[in-house]
Amino acid sequence: MAPESLDAPPLQQSPEFAAALAALDHPPWRYPDRAGWLIQRRRFAPGLALAMVSRARITPELLPRELDNAGLGRTPVILAPDHPCPGLGETGAIRLYPPATVAELDLRRPAAERRAAMHQKWRNRLRYAERGPLFIRRTPFPDDPDHWLLRAESEQQRARGYRNWPAALTLAWTRANPGRAVLFTACEGDRPVAAMLFLRHGRAATYHIAHNTDRGRAFCAHNLILWQAADWLARRNCHRLDLGLIDRARLPGLARFKLGVGATARPLGGTWLWWPPTAAIARPATRIFRRVASGRRRWTGQTATFK
Structure with a gap:
């Protein structure tokens, strides 16, 4: 496709x-x-x-x-x-x-094939996360300008010196496309420790924003979220997950994370x-x-x- x-x-x-x-x-x-x-x-x-x-x-x-x-x-x-x-x-x-360059994950392959295509270290982190105390909660993203993920994203943009969508556009997406902005939150008990927001469009989806905490990083929360989100999207006939831009020179760690799940780099x-x-x-x-x-x-x- x-x-x-x-x-x-x-x-x-x-x-x-x-x-x-x-x-x-x-x-x-x-x-x-x-x-x-x-x-x-x-x-x-x-x-x-x-x-x-x-x-x-x-x-x-x-x-x-x-x-x-x-x-x-x-x-x-x-x-x-x-x-x-x-x-x-x-x-x-x-x-x-x-x-x-963007990283794209083909979701048409069976889950076993997608898991086998992961980099070994990425797969090991996922196994570690699956044995840990975190569970993943999936919800539609609410039309809430004070949502903790939007506040965390704003603070992260200021700290790291990058720009993303304005929060108003993210909220406009949720209003105009009910149920098409899906939030996956990693929780330890009742406390959220990491989250990733995905936007669905046609038979594709795009990773939008994310946040992690020290506790989330300790249990490889983003590995667990991305795997479960990709599996959920694939079961709903989503063919491709766009993980966004990668820059191996400036942000090698983020590029390794996106490609490590089995995504393909495309210019x-x-x-x-x-x-x-x-x-x-x-x-x-x-x-x-x-x-x-x-x-x-x-x-x-x-x-x-x-x-």
Whole structure:
């Protein structure tokens, strides 16, 4: 099953995501000629607008015509393809950020096969957790802005210097998609010691936010939660679990955790800016650089390359 199939779209191209944005009075627009294109548009001031197409299937050679047909021919568009897309440079798009990588867990395999595919250390931690005192409680995520997990996530973002969804969007998801935000909490007695929140969209699901405590880490709570959550999703005909971005260089421990469960690393397509005024300049410049690279001209003793 391809990640962009209509029954299991990436979260950012799903009807559930569109419903959550609409609940915040920011409804996206779906380009009718491209079923995978859910387009977000923002107007910042008269004459100043920006559009975004995130995690969609993009065909570079058709891009200028399709954006024009979608009414975006004169609008700056941020493109973040769901797949490697080196041909975007030929259209005049300017790459802003290199491709990121996501970890995806195939839930169509039987549980025994998924368990066998785990890294040995990950499987050992899971066995340790299964023998421990924790039990997992599954509940729909409540529409509660003061929920302890949202507070913990906010504090964690400040402490570690990263940004995630605003809490308002998470709560909008719960209101617009009843039962599609599922919270798995590891408890020791009556006390929660760890939690993970998953968002379901079509026949796919995405890991959203999580928190762990010292007590949860001592008993490998997140290993136990992720295994039980994946098993629960698989039994409900969920085909794929998106575990989010991984960065082996900056966050090697988190990458090992996500891949250790048996997930596969898959590259995305980077982040690009497409806008006719810049495209008119960037397109010929890109072609010149590619000719230089293919001709293997040497500058200062080094082979010129263009990636």
